[in-house]
Amino acid sequence: MKSLTVLASAVAAAGILAGCGTPSVNQGKVSDASAQAGQPVAEPPQLQTPTWGQRYAWDDGLAVEVAAPVECNPSDTASPQNAERAVKFTITVVNGTKKPFDADVLSFGADAQFNSTTADPIFDLDGDCGEGGTPSATVLPGRTYTYEQAFAVGEQQGEFQLGLQPTFMADKAVFLGQA
Template identity: 60%
Template sequence: MGGESKSTTATWGERYTWPDGLAVEVSAPKPCKPSEYSMPQKTERAVKITLLVTNGTEEPFNAGVLSVGGDAQFAGRKAEAVYDSGGECGGGMDSVTVLPGKTFEMSQAFAVGAQPGELQVVLQPNFGAAKAIFVGQA
């Protein structure tokens, strides 16, 4: 394996670049209204972030492996990913191939508390890579 996996903290609108050249930017969370068929049901409030993935590596990258939905917190508690394929909050992460030198935009919504608070989203392109931790108000 080799190499150290360090974590770096960024905030909305900033770019994090891994040593291999893969980069990601996360937009500030925007409110979205889950449809009646969204999961989880009866969400108090939901916000959606947009991720811009830039493949600066020499290999194709599967954007679906960024594993954004599983490691998110809001106000010190786990933030559940919202799956709302027919609604405003969207259907979750896309498993698409991003070719070297190309960019791809995708989004993910989260169920958050009724009051504004701090949202933390952790991105990791593969198991051994450093974690990019994005933190800011939502």
């Protein structure tokens, strides 16, 4: 009987911990990127899916903007090889917090999908798709940092989903649009 009580307590605790540890999606504020360039957001969050050219802001004042994708041509040395088509995004980090922010952390929670399948990042040191990988920059309070990231996509235009997360447990900003 004692082992059943211990087991029931362990199951209940696991359920409580599982609920506490799951970050949510798009709980921050979405606005036009150009409307508030470099300015922190102080309004309460609205549930909305951002798209290209909009800004997603977390409650602490950190924000991210993703410009509409443009096609790029991977070089012969790009990885992955033989992409049907490639698109490149310009991503801007806006630090409206009171602390420095390491931009490489933002990519820690990045996920990319094209037409509901994984979109592989392109690493292209010799071509116009860019070197790819994680940006290595510290963004001071009140400053912005912009970098580019390319992905391999299908031959025809389709739906692209790009998720970014500033810390492991933070809400994920998920951008959605055509690419």
